[in-house]
Amino acid sequence: MDIVSFLGRLHPLVVHLPIGFLMIAFLIDLFFKGEKRKSLKSGVLFILVLGFLSSVGAAVLGWLLSWEGRYESDVLQLHKIFGIITAIFALVALWSRFFDKDKVYATSAIIIVVLISMTGHYGGVLTHGATYLTEPFMSANEESEETSSLASNDSIKLYEHLITPIFEEKCYSCHNDGKMKGGLNLTSLAHLAEGGDSGHYLFTKAWNNEIFQRVILPKSDVKLMPPKGERLTYQEMALLKYWIETAKGEELILSADNTPDEIQFVLLDQYNLDLTPKPLYEKIKVTKISDEDYQALRQAGWNPKLLSEENHLIEMTPLSPKKRPSFQTIVDLGVQDKIYKFNLNNFNVTEKELGIIAQCNHLMYLNLANNNIDDSRLKKISNLTHLEILNIHKNAVTDEALALLSKMPLLKKVYAWQTQITKEKATEIASKTKLTINTGI
Ligand code: HEC
Numbered sequence: 001m002d003i004v005s006f007l008g009r010l011h012p013l014v015v016h017l018p019i020g021f022l023m024i025a026f027l028i029d030l031f032f033k034g035e036k037r038k039s040l041k042s043g044v045l046f047i048l049v050l051g052f053l054s055s056v057g058a059a060v061l062g063w064l065l066s067w068e069g070r071y072e073s074d075v076l077q078l079h080k081i082f083g084i085i086t087a088i089f090a091l092v093a094l095w096s097r098f099f100d101k102d103k104v105y106a107t108s109a110i111i112i113v114v115l116i117s118m119t120g121h122y123g124g125v126l127t128h129g130a131t132y133l134t135e136p137f138m139s140a141n142e143e144s145e146e147t148s149s150l151a152s153n154d155s156i157k158l159y160e161h162l163i164t165p166i167f168e169e170k171c172y173s174c175h176n177d178g179k180m181k182g183g184l185n186l187t188s189l190a191h192l193a194e195g196g197d198s199g200h201y202l203f204t205k206a207w208n209n210e211i212f213q214r215v216i217l218p219k220s221d222v223k224l225m226p227p228k229g230e231r232l233t234y235q236e237m238a239l240l241k242y243w244i245e246t247a248k249g250e251e252l253i254l255s256a257d258n259t260p261d262e263i264q265f266v267l268l269d270q271y272n273l274d275l276t277p278k279p280l281y282e283k284i285k286v287t288k289i290s291d292e293d294y295q296a297l298r299q300a301g302w303n304p305k306l307l308s309e310e311n312h313l314i315e316m317t318p319l320s321p322k323k324r325p326s327f328q329t330i331v332d333l334g335v336q337d338k339i340y341k342f343n344l345n346n347f348n349v350t351e352k353e354l355g356i357i358a359q360c361n362h363l364m365y366l367n368l369a370n371n372n373i374d375d376s377r378l379k380k381i382s383n384l385t386h387l388e389i390l391n392i393h394k395n396a397v398t399d400e401a402l403a404l405l406s407k408m409p410l411l412k413k414v415y416a417w418q419t420q421i422t423k424e425k426a427t428e429i430a431s432k433t434k435l436t437i438n439t440g441i
Contacts (some may be wrong), residue, residue: 008065015058015123019116021051022090026109029097041097048094055087073177079122086115126178156273158252159189163243166236170226186211193249203248206241215240235266280386280410281313284362286338288312293333301325313340313362318347327356336360345391346370354380362386369393369415375401382408391415399425406433414438 025047032040062083066076089112096104124133156162167175167186175186184196195201198210206212214225215232224231232240242263246252256264256275267273289297289304289312297304297316301323307313316339318325330336339360349357349371357363358381366387373395381387382404388411398420405414406429416426417440426437 004064005068007061008068011058011061011065012127014054014061015120018051018055018058018086018090019120021047021054022093022112022116025051025093025097026113029105029109045094045097048090048097052087052090052094055083055090059083059087073126075122075125075178079119079126082115082119082122086112086119089115129173129176129178156254156267156275158239158243158247158254160251162239162267162271166232166240170230170232174226189249189251203244206244209244212237212240212244235270238263238266280364280388281307281311281340284313284340284386286312286362289314289335289338293335296329296333297335300329302329307340312338314338315341315343315365317343321346327353331356331359337362339363341365341367343367344371348372351377351380357381358383360384364388364410367391368395371395373397375404379404385409387411389413389415392419394418397421402426402429402437405429405437406435411435416440 025044028040028044028047029037062080066080089108093105093108093112096102096108121133171186173179174181175184177185177187180196182196182198185191185194192201196210201210202208211225214223216237217224219231242260243252252258254263254267254275256277259267259275264275267275288306294304298319301319302325303317303319305315305317307315314335316330330339336356336359340362341364342357342360345367346369349368354377357366361384363384364386366381366384366389369391370393373392375398378392378397378401385408387408390405390411390413393415394417396419397416399422402421402425405411412434414435414437416437419439421437421439423439426439430436
């Protein structure tokens with residue numbers, strides 16, 4: 001190690017000297033008055049000289065330390081400026097005490113106490129990070145809240161939600177804005193892109209990437225990261241590898257489709273995070289139907305049923321086979337959005353009624369078995385973007401309709417036995433899309 005670096009590293013040791021000297025001088029002057037104060041003057045002046053010299057010494061050593069280039073930031077600038085002003089005011093205090101300028105002395109003493117606190121605080125931020133002081137007040141809850149909000153989050157960002165917490169826990173203390181060991185700042189994607197002392201990092205194969213290479217080294221290797229404290233777990237390494245190779249230094253939103261099984265297992269196991277899409281009825285939130293509207297629907301011949309106490313979507317079934325329920329009431333009450341299911345088996349549905357069904361844009365399940373649906377009538381409901389299951393058992397629908405059905409975005413299952421849809425065509429559609437068409441035997 002060269003001599004400049006060595007001297008620079010004495011800075012943390014030496015900074016305590018001016019703090020001690022200056023404080024003790026001020027304390028003596030605070031407690032002793034009158035004759036006593038006069039008799040202590042030469043002693044206090046001696047301590048103030050030591051205070052001034054050691055503050056200059058601390059500033060010079062700090063300046064040498066900053067040459068190492070580990071702490072490039074605004075925080076460093078503030079620390080530097082406050083440190084230098086402290087030394088200047090130490091001289092002012094010495095001068096004013098010598099010439100008995102009591103007001104100037106008292107003022108400079110107060111200013112010095114403030115300056116030392118500021119300098120010390122920024123020094124702490126440089127070595128320990130910005131949250132060092134407030135950390136003990138942060139509750140353990142804050143962390144667990146974060147994980148639970150992750151579990152309910154629909155768009156999981158690989159870097160922000162999964163990689164950042166790993167870096168934060170195991171790397172930030174040495175690779176941040178203020179402290180850049182190895183010339184590396186891991187606190188943002190932009191800084192990551194700048195790389196470290198050994199250059200830019202490739203986001204292609206993890207084996208070529210300096211960050212990944214460093215975390216998988218054996219325990220005995222001096223280049224292992226983090227050099228002290230807990231190493232990355234196997235699961236964290238897997239996530240890091242996936243991030244390096246897939247996101248290539250960009251942000252990536254994880255979904256069930258783009259995430260390999262082994263990563264999904266890690267997420268489920270370690271983060272209680274399930275990427276498999278939620279059923280639609282859990283995603284769609286509607287307000288509860290009012291009691292009056294509920295009664296009005298019953299009057300109109302419907303038997304409306306809430307999906308659950310928490311979920312206010314409703315299922316609509318005719319109250320009795322004898323009374324034909326009114327679709328117009330649904331429109332009049334404006335409750336189309338609340339309906340997720342229609343049971344209209346053997347209903348002889350009219351074209352006008354199909355038009356109203358088509359307005360229920362949260363409809364997920366539609367039972368039209370035993371009706372008079374043909375290809376052209378089926379077209380009327382082909383705009384139902386949330387429809388997942390359609391029962392058209394015993395209708396006059398043909399293969400022509402399949403092109404239409406396969407275009408409905410969420411449709412997964414069509415019950416189509418006793419229709420004119422052929423098994424061949426149904427199998428062909430199933431092989432090309434996510435749609436299964438059940439044509440019976
Ligand atoms: C206790 C401090 C400390 C911690 C914590 C730490 N590092 Fe380091 N890191 C260093 C030091 C010191 C160097 C420079 C010496 C070296 O290259 O080994 C360095 C260098 C590096 C380098 C090489 C930079 C380059 O381009 O040469 C990488 C990559 C790195 N660290 C990654 C990490 C990762 C990832 C973590 C968290 C898993 C981490 N470090 C945690 C102290 C630390």
